[in-house]
Amino acid sequence: MANFKLNGIVQQLDIEPEMPLLWVLRDELGLTGTKFGCGVAACGACTVQVNGVAMRSCVIPVSAVEGAEIITIEGLALNAAATAGTAPSLTAVQQAWIDYQVPQCGYCQSGVIMAVTDLLASNPSPSDEEIDQSITNVCRCGSYPRIRKAIRSLATA
Amino acid sequence: MKITRRRFLLSTAIVGGGVLIGYSATRPSRHRMVNKELGQSGQHYLTTWLRIDPDNRVTVYVPHSEMGQGVHTSLAMMAADELDANWELVNVEQAPAHDLFANGEIIKGFAGEFGLPGFLQTLVGAAAFKIAEIGNFQITGGSSSVRFTGEYGMRTAGAAARQMLIDCAASRWEVPADECYAQLSHVHHNASGRSFSYGELAAETALLEPPENPRLKQPSEFTIMGKAMSRSDIPPKVDGTAMYGIDAHSDDMLYAAIRLSPVFGAKLVSVDAGEVLNRRGVVKIIELEDSVAVVADNYWRAKEALKLVKAEFEQTGNESVSSADIFARHDRDLASGNDKNDKKVGDTAAAMEAAADIIEAGYRVPYLAHAPMEPMNCTIHFHDGKADVWTSTQDNLGIRGRIAKVADLDENAVTMHPVYLGGGFGRRLPFNWNVIDHATLIAKQFDVPVKTVFSREDDMQQDYYRPAVSSNFRAAFDAAGNLTAWENKFTGPIQTPGAAHIPYAIANQSIRVVDSASHVPVAAWRSVDHSQQTFFTESFVDEVAHRAGINPYQFRLQLLTDHPRHRKVLEVAAESAGYGRDLPEGRAQGIAVQESFGSVVAEIAEVSIDADGQLKVHKVTCAIDCGRAINPDTVEQQVESGIIFGLTAAMYGEITIAEGRVAQSNFPEYEMVRLAQSPEIQVHIVESGEALGGLGEPATPPIAAAVANAVYILTGQRIRELPIKNHDLTRTIPIAQR
DSSP states (O other): OEEEEETTEEEEEOOOTTSBHHHIIIIISOOTTSOOSOSSSSSOTTEEEETTEEEEGGGOBGGGGTTOEEEOHHHHHHHHHHHHTSOOOOOHHHHHHHHTTOOSSOTTHHHHHHHHHHHHHHOSSOOHHHHHHHOOOOOTTOOHHHHHHHHHHHSOO | OOOOGGGEEEEEEEETTEEEEEEEEEOOTTOHHHHHHHOOTTOEEEEEEEEEOTTSOEEEEEOSOOSSSOHHHHHHHHHHHHHTOOGGGEEEEEOOSOSBOSTTOBBOOSOGGGOOOHHHHHHHTTOHHHHHHHTTOOBOOTTOIIIIIIIIIIHHHHHHHHHHHHHHHHHHHTSOGGGEEEETTEEEETTTTEEEEHHHHHHHHTTSOOOSSOOOOOGGGOSSTTSOOOOTTSGGGTTTOOOBGGGOOOTTOEEEEEEEOSSTTOOEEEEEOTTGGGSTTEEEEEEETTEEEEEESSHHHHHHHHHTOEEEEOOOSOTTOOHHHHHHHHHHHHHTTOOEEEEEESOHHHHHHTOSEEEEEEEEEOBBOOOOSSOOEEEEEEETTEEEEEOOOSBHHHHHHHHHHHHTOOGGGEEEOOOBOSOOTTTTSTTOOHHHHHHHHHHTTOSSOEEEEOOHHHHHHSOOBBOOEEEEEEEEEOTTSOEEEEEEEEEEOOSSTTTTOOOSOOSEEEEEEEEOOOSSOBOOOTTTHHHHHHHHHHHHHHHHHHHHTSOHHHHHHHHOTTOHHHHHHHHHHHHHHTTTSOOOTTEEEEEEEEEETTEEEEEEEEEEEOTTOOEEEEEEEEEEEOSSOSSHHHHHHHHHHHHHHHHHHHHTOOBOEETTEESOOSTTTSOOOOGGGOOEEEEEEOOOOSSOOOOSSTTSTHHHHHHHHHHHHHHSOOOOBSOGGGSOTTOOOOOOOO
C-alpha cells in the first residue's frame, strides 16, 4: 500500500512501490496537470512539490514519497490559500505567468511554475545566476525571456 | 496569393435564438478530383463561423489548432474588430472537426481556393488521391492562420455580420442604414438616440441575406487589431486545467506502449512476449505490421512490460547506414551532374570564367528532431460503430480522415475532440502518421478508450526529421572587386520553393538542386527549408563580404537596392543593437536577414566565447516586418520563440544516424537551450503596411547564421557545419570587426 497526502487529501493506493509518482498521479489518479516530458528527469515537465521541495516526479518511485505531502499544479493555489488562511485564488507565481503572458504551448509550464515556486520560497530574491542554476526546465517554445521577467517581478528587493 | 472576394460565400443560420454567420470558400473547380472524391456539388467549405447570442455574447469559432502561437486570440481579434464587438463579450472556441456542425452546413478546413500551403506542395505532388486528402485538411502550419484564415475569413465574416446587424436595426427603426453605426456590440442611431445590442438583433439578423462584399475597415479604423491583447489560452495553462491530447483520461482507459523497428521502415518478423501477459495490469500484446505494442491499465505498466518483450524486425539493407554515409552520398550526388535548375539569372559560367577572384565553400547541416514537449500520442475510443478521438494535431480534419480510412469508418463517424497542443513545429502535420495509424489499429481491438503514447525515446527515434542538407557555393569577383556571380548547388528535394534564393542584386546567379535520397523519413520542421538555407546563404554572403573587405552589414545594404523591406529591418536592427559601436572586450555581433512566409526578419546576435571555448549569445536584436501586427504581444512571443528554437538547432541540434538508426534518444543527448543559455531578446516590429506576413516561423531562419557570423569575427573560424557545439572554439584568430 502506498500512503501519501496529495493536495491535502490522504491517498491509499494498492500499487507497485516502484511505480514513478508521475504515473500514479496521471494514470491512477487522473490528475493530468503534471506532465510527462522525458521520463528521465531531464526536462522538468513533471515537477511537483514533495514536502515543499520541487522534485521531478517521473523518476521518484511512489515508495519514496511514503507519508509525504505532495502538491501538484492543481493544488498549488488551494495549498497556498490554506497556508495563508485566505480564499483560494491564483498564487503570485501563477498570476505573474498571466501578467507576463509567459506560456506559449504551455505544456512545460506546470513544471516551471512548481520549480519557480520552490525557488522563491527558499530564495525570495534570487540573482540571475541563481535563477539560471535553479530553473533548468526545458521549454521548447522558448518562453525563457518571459520566465525570467516574471521571476524578476516576483523577487523581493 | 490573389483571392477575389466574389469567390466567397456567406451563410447564416439561427441557433438558440442567436445568429450563426459563416464564411466559406467555394469548392475549387480546378480540383475536380476533390469534388469527385469528397462530395456533391453545391456544398460549401465554411471556414469561419461567428455566433451572436441573445445575451449579446459573441463566439468566434477558430478552425486552427492552438499550440502556443496565440492563434485563437489573434483570429478572434480580427473578427471582433470588423464586427465592432465589445472584446469583453467575445469568446473563442476551436471549431469542431465535424461535417455536420449546424443546419447541415459543412465546415471544411483550410484548403481549396487558398491553394495548397507551399510546404505541402512537394510532399503531395499532383497525385489526385493526395489532393483529395488535402481537400479534407484543417491545417495549422505554414505560418498561415492569421494571414489567410484571419485576413480573408475572420475579417469578412465579422464585417458581414456588422453590416447585417446595422441593416436589421435600421429596418426596425425605419431609418436609412447609413444613419446608423456599430460600436461595442451595439447599433446606434444618433439622430434619435436609440440603440440595440447585437443580442437583441441576432435572431432577426439571421433572416437577412448576407452581403456579397462587406466593406472591410481601413487600418485607421481598427479598434482591436494592433493592440496587445492577453491570450485566452493562458489562464488554463497556469493552473493545470488546460487539456492536451495526452491528458485524455477515463477510469476504464487502457494505455499502449509501442516499439517500432529502430531501423526505419522495417517490418516486424517475430515476437517473444514470454510471461509478459501475466504481469500486473497487462491486457494484451498486439503485433502490427511494423511494431509490437503492450496494452495495460497504466502507461508505466505497459512500458515496463514492453521492455521484456523480444521483437525481431526484418533486415532492410539499411542496417549499416551512418550519417557519414548519407553525407558522402550528398557529395556524390552533388558531383553527379544530375542537378536541376532552381533559379538562373544571367550567365554564371561566363562570369566565373572571367573572374579575377573566386571564393568557394561547402556547408552542411544534420537531421533534426522536432521534440515537442508533449510526446506524440493519440487516444481513440471505438464504440457503437463510431470513434472519439483526442490527439494533439495541427490538422483535426486531416487526422479525422486518416483515422476513418485506417479504421474503415465513415468520416462522420469519427469525432475529434479539440485539445491544446504541447508544441507542434511541424511534427503534428499531416503525413506524419505514425502515432495516429498505430493508435487506430490498437484501439480498434477494444471498446474502451485506448491511449497510445510514444515515450520521449520513441518520439526522438521515430520522428519525421528536418532533412540533412549539403550546399556548395562559389562566388566571383571581377578585377575591380565587384561581386559578379553567385553559384549554389544543394541537396534536395526542395520542400519550400525559393528558400535558397537570395535577395541580393547579383547579375549572374545559378542556384541548382540535386535530389539525394536516404531511408530517413523527413518532413517540415519549423520554417522548413528556410532553416537550413538561410544558414547557408547568410553565412556565405558574410564570407563574400569579408573577402570583399566590406563590413557585412554595409555589404548587404549595397546589394539590397531592390528590397526596401530587407533594408529597413536591417537598419532598424542595426540601429537598435548599436551595430558597429565598441562592444565589451571579447564580444562580437553577427548579422543575418531573411524573408520567409511573407515576413522579413533581420537579426543581430551579440556573442562571446570564453577561454574554454564556450559560446554565449548575450543578446539578439530582431526587427521583423510582418506587414501589420494583429496582436503585437503575440508577435514578440513568436519572435522570441522562433529565435530560441533556431538557437537550439544552431548550438546543439543534431540527430545522427548510426547503424541505420537514430543515435540520440532523449534530451540529455539532444540538448536544448535552457534558461541559462537564453539570450536577452529585443524585438522591433516594423509595420510596412504590406500584406500580412507569417509569425510562427520567420524568426527561426536567421539566427544560426547571425551567431555563426559573430563566431567568425571572434575566432576566424567559419562555421560551415552545424551544430556549433561540434567545433573547438578555443582556436582563435580574431578578425577585426569592421
